[in-house]
Amino acid sequence: MNSVNPLHQLIDNKLYSRYSSLIPISSVSLILIDHLGEILMEFNPVPDFCKLVCQENDHQVCDYCLTCLKQKENRYVCDYGLENVYVPIVVDNQTLGYIIGIQAFSTETEYKKFLLDLPQINVETGVEVERIAKALAALKTVDDKEIRIYEQICGHVANNIALDIQEKIIDGHQDLERLSIEKEILEKKIVELESKNDSLVINPHFLFNTLNSIARTAYFEESHTTEELIYCLSDILRYTLKQESQIHTIESEIDYIKKYLHIQKVRFKDRLNYTIDIPDYLRSHYILNMTLQPIVENALIHGITPKRDGGTIKLSAKEVGKSIVIAVEDDGNGFPARVLTEIEANQDDKMSLGFRSTDRRLKKYFGSEYGLFITKSDYSGSIVTIKIPENKLR
Template sequence: MNKTDKTLKILMDSNLYSRYSGLLSLSNISLLLIDPNGDILLEFNPSPEFCKVICQECETRLCSDYISRLKPGKGERFVCRYGLENIVLPIHIDNQAIGYVIGAQVFSTDSEYQKYLIDIMAIATEKKLEPEFIAKSISTIKTIEENKIEIHEQLCNHIAKNICYDFSESINNTDKAIARLSIEKEMLEKKIIDLEAKNMSLVINPHFLFNTLNSIARIAYFEKSHTTEELIYCLSDLLRYNLKQDDELHTIGSEVDNIEKYLYIQKIRFKNRLEYEIDIAEHIKPHRIPNMIIQPIVENALIHGITPKRDGGKVKICAEKYKNNITISVIDNGNGFPKAVLQSLQQPESKLGIGFRSTDKRLKRYFGDEYGLTIVKSDYSGSTVTISIPTKPNARR
């Protein structure tokens, strides 16, 4: 084993993931560390299941589209044969690429149409897989706005440069931990955090908005009814609430009202494929919680749990107060979390998935480490996610 390989192994054995966990919690797009041959060393954020099962040569090795672009020099952004946006950034030591940071593996809003051009039957025949499995894996590939892909590229570039610095320190036999962040890191982290603060409320998937508007348009075309009026009012209130530029504590009641509007619109879309129930006692509603904490969990239950089921399912939101604590539960009878998410949950350094970890982090920031988000269960009978908060918070912002 040469010196570079030894350094790489030492760095991998260190707390590399935890060093960047603060930044990683701001993005749920894939981000991986690989060696010069295309073998996966560490998944900061996991790749989509489609990329892992359909495209990669094996579980620990990248697809041929990536491997063909592993060249020393400047990084690049490219579109793979299936239309996904990808990022490749080399980690250089003495003009030698000792590894790469890669990421994205998403559709842009401009290229999303290519999702529907993928030949599912041809892939099923080639890979000897069920077409339904392939269709489901394609449906879970994210579509991301261009500006967010650019921010993610900056994050990847920052991590690549700092890993390069770590390597240099290790090669020079420097064992002491890095005591400070570079100016570039501080500026980038501030930029991303500022962006997150401004857009903290914009967590509704834009495709939901597009689908909703289409639903309203169809209804308006065929009938001039009270239903149309209610949909428009609900959407207006939903957007107004989500666009509030703050990160303050809101009442549980206002959060639930917002979620009820969201579920009402989804019910119009999915009709009898979606049932929902909200059971929050009046004495619980005045208590306060960070804004937009519950809604993303409900949306996750709908997207990953209910939507993939042919017959749909039910989402239930309930809460109970015990002594000085309140527990809010989001329960669905869907398919459970995707395999990639469950795998990430099983990793010791990633107790929660990226999106959930961000939510958990916000709750702990307000209320303390004993509170937060817990995935109680997730299997083929459904998922249960709970939020615990104190009845009398002593906000720690």
């Protein structure tokens, strides 16, 4: 084989134009390097964090990366918690370079983002803390499904680059268009379909991880109230994503409601107060997720908001025989007569739809004797209860 790395010769033959159409548009990094770590092509750019903190220059991966590439796992996590996947480009049993992808946090390593000692990184690199914080906030978080897709992409690109080198650079064939065009198009369509299917999970995760990044920036700007609110909202979004099981503990549901009410408290200030009195021995029982939120939201919108001086929302729970009754009470103006009529008549008011949906879910899951009940609604306030069976898992 020629002493000059054939990868460098392939770059001269418009490598980017050949492969860029096969790579999904993404903010997640995907790069080509030679066996010495020189970056030959950035199909999707390396994150600024890596360039500022890890790399000695923009054209060379860090020493830690080079060390990890000698392993056989094809995946590693760097010292800062970033996931990397890679596939070697092998021609005639010689490794000429690598395709490397991701350089982002996984859902398992994301917590490391908040443990990084930025002042210490500043001492080690000389980069301003503000620049490090901004670059850190811009890092993405991916889940296992997206990582698996990028493993497929890396393998596909690496294998086809190896074919290009063998046939065009070594064997001297120039009509590369005959090389597996149908196969490339088919594999591209498969990856696109997988990506679109997985976007149902990836996009919401992207949203709350972006919120966490914004919160981190707010921390460094000493906007502590903003930081706290963003973390609360991020946790709320994370809870709503837990659709693999529609049933959660009362403790989890109450924790969700606390964060929701905290955000509203900041918004309404003294016009909103709330208390939560749920006995500890009831908190380990199970409830359908997102059961209390529409009730609490309606207490706020229809009960507290219309009153000039606001009011209080109270959550409580008690045992009644073999059942658990959770009450959401407010001292507002009560539901408008129109709303009560529409609920009773099963009409399609937005509020009645929310209540009826919650009632149907409870009855379908626990039985017809359980559900949602409006036990009081007048000018002194409203009480809405849900009744569920005792169902603590042992």
